[in-house]
Amino acid sequence: MVIVRAYDMLDASSENSGTVRATYAIDPEGIIRAIVWYPMNVGRSVEELLRLVEALQTSERECALTPEGWHPGDALVEPAAISLDETEQLAEGQSWYYRKRRA
Known part of the structure; x- marks a missing residue:
C-alpha cells in the first residue's frame, strides 16, 4: 500500500487495494513508464x-x-x-x- 498511496493510485479512504487491477512499470527515478489495466476476470x-x-x-x-x-x-x-x-x-x-x- 506504500507505493499505491505514494502515487495516489487508490482513494485515500480505501482499506485495501483489491480493486486495483493495474500494473505499473516505475523506473529507478520514480517515473511511471507504463500502466497496464486488466479486468478482474482476466489473469495477468x-x-x-x-x-x-x-x-x-x-x-x-x-x-x-x-x-x-x-x-x-x-x-x-x-x-x-x-x-x-x-x-x-x-x-x-x-x-x-x-x-x-x-x-
Missing part, C-alpha cells in the same frame, strides 16, 4: 509484463523504439528524422519515418 501475463519491462529498458538504452510484437534480440525502430538536415543525411531509398536496426 507475467511473460508479457517482463517483455514490457525489457522493451522499456532496451528502448531507453538504445534510444530507439520497440515495434509491435518485439522481443529481446529483434530489430528496433529508429525514431523518425526530426529535421530536414537529418532527412537529407539518410542513405538513398531509406525512409525518414520507418528505419529498423539491430540493438
Whole structure:
C-alpha cells in the first residue's frame, strides 16, 4: 500500500487495494513508464509484463523504439528524422519515418 498511496493510485479512504487491477512499470527515478489495466476476470501475463519491462529498458538504452510484437534480440525502430538536415543525411531509398536496426 506504500507505493499505491505514494502515487495516489487508490482513494485515500480505501482499506485495501483489491480493486486495483493495474500494473505499473516505475523506473529507478520514480517515473511511471507504463500502466497496464486488466479486468478482474482476466489473469495477468507475467511473460508479457517482463517483455514490457525489457522493451522499456532496451528502448531507453538504445534510444530507439520497440515495434509491435518485439522481443529481446529483434530489430528496433529508429525514431523518425526530426529535421530536414537529418532527412537529407539518410542513405538513398531509406525512409525518414520507418528505419529498423539491430540493438
